[in-house]
Amino acid sequence: MTEATELRPPAGGSPDTKEVLLNLGPQHPSTHGVLRLVLEMDGEYVERVDPHIGYLHRGTEKLSENFTYTQIFPLTDRLDYVCPPSNNLAFALAVEKLLEIEAPVRAQYIRVIMAELARLSGHLLITGALPMDLGAMTALLYAMREREMIMDLMEMVTGARMHTSYCRVGGVREDLPEEFAGKIREFCDIFPNRIRDYERLVEKNRMFIKRTRGIGVIEPEDAIDLGLSGPNLRASGVDWDIRRDEPYEIYDQVEFDVITRNEGDCYARWRCRVEEMRESVRIIEQCLKQMPEGRFLADIPTVAFPVDKDRVHSSMEALIQHFDLSAYGFKVPAGEVYSAIEAPKGELGFYIVSDGSPKPFRMKVRAPSFVNLQALYGTKNARYLADMIAVLGSLDPVMAEVDK
Amino acid sequence: MTGAAVPFIARLEKRFGDTVSYTGVSHGIHIFTASPEIIVDLCRFLKEELGFNFLSDICGVDYLPDTPRFEVVYHLYSLSDKWRIRLKCRLEDPPHIASVAGVWRTANWHEREAWDMYGITFDGHPDLRRIYMWEGFEGFPQRKDFPLRGYRDELNPFGAEGVPPTRPDLETKNIPGGTGGKS
Secondary structure, rough: OOOOOOOOOOOOOOEEEEEEEEOOOOOOHHHOOOOOOEEEEOOOOOEEEEEEEOOOOOOOHHOOOOHHHOOOOOOOHHHOOOOOHHHHHHHHHOOOOOOOOOOOOOHHHHHHHHHHHHHHHHHHHHHHHHHOOOOOOOOHHHHHHHHHHHHHHHHHHOOOOOOOEEEEOOOEEOOOOOOOOHHHHHHHHHHHHHHHHHHHHEEEEEEEEHHHHHOOOOOHHHHOOOOOOOOHHHHOOOOOHHHHHOOOOOOHOOOOOOOOOOOOOHHHHHHHHHHHHHHHHHHHHHHHEEEEEEEEEEEOOOOOOOOHHHHHHHHHHHHHHHHHHHHOOOOOEOOOOEEEEEOOOOOEEEEEEEEOOOOOOEEEOOHHHHHHHHHHHHHHOOOEHHHHHHHHHHHOOOOOHHHO | OOOOHHHHHHHHHHHHHEEEEEEEOOOOOOEEEEEHHHHHHHHHHHHHHHOOOOOEEEEEEEEOOOOOOOOOOOOOOOOOOEEEEEEEOOOOOOOEOOOOOOOOOOOOHHHHHHHHOOEEEEOOOOOOOOOOOOOOOOOOOOOOOOOOOOOOOOOOOOOOOOOOOOOOOOHOOOOOOOOOOOO
């Protein structure tokens, strides 16, 4: 079992075994959505894997060519629906680069807090879901309990639990509510102990260890070659985090460690995420300390909606501004931009080509899950079908993002 | 300006001459336009000699009605030097370019996506099939001349009138149960 195999047949099968074509999914609880894997099986061994994706293809890129920039925010929510604030942030940053504007400092802090909450939400899901895929149900129930707290925070800030659409070009939609500060401090106090609980639940679970340690190893060179990013890449020992290496927003003002592990197996990928959650809490705490008062949306009438809604009813200029932005959107100078952030799943990039109109000429989403899913081809030591499930779970693809 | 700030620009121009041209830096990314014939050599050189070991993304763009109509855009990143570059290749209709799946394995799905959405053929690709649309689908949906709601048929009463203007996907045309080959 220590010998590395690349999802290829073991040498010399028994003469009376026959290859079987096995369809896993698209409706299967352990495929995390509508992923269909066509597996060529030799008994219990997976010989070849062919992922069929596209069951959730909604044509986000084509649709966005027909939407104004503000209208695209709800579309980005639906990419990685576990952590929409990150997607909103990535898109907003790309458009802001094209417009050559920046969000006010307070807005940047708010965005980072929301993006880190999103990361916690995404990582919590996989922290619980991977053990569940492997038969350890309990962790998921506890993880969901804490995830509910994050959902409540999201609802408090944005009015929605999942599809937040909270960012706007030039800032965020609304300021943080007053009760947010108390609630999030409470959460930050409770949460690190809860992370310890998950570790205790799963870390010494023999079954979980047996099914993840040394399974689905991705070597560092392979990980880079396969374009892995995020925790999946760092679990293979490649030290790259866009938050640190190409800092955006206020990530250069906060201290955090980039978690890497060297094993590159399913356990390392799970472990990496658990430890990243601690760093996220650290970032949120620092943000809360440093966050200044001020505007939450830039004062640029051609781009941003009027902040004071009462003025819309009393001032003609504000009414026209509001109407103009809602009905026609704002024009973005012609040009191209590629802007990437460290989303919970990895490098989330938006490539936008603008022709100077209020709608993008072309918008390409570099979806991390789409790229990470390809690593199914490159894992070593995952010969059994059951290992396949562990590998798939540990890669943490969100099918809505894979299919765009 | 060229090559002064960033060492790899001079090396690229020395190695590839006129076939690669530097068009400046925009929003932190150095942009090069390359002629499509040299793309595999260029990518291999960038990866092996200049350290651009991470392929972020490959995508197609349709510039209808401009000519050349299509463009393939590569976003590369150097994990050691923290540089990003963008390579752009303009392609005539019907678009053809060599596949870089032999240079980075991650290019496999990116190129399949560009084929599926824009009908850009990547010569030498190991497995050029549709990736998002189903087998037997006709046309390339992200092309600018493909209607937003698709074409009308028994499954799509809201689509536009007409037949797909692009040639059908011959590889997957005669799949049993598919809608291929009816035009």
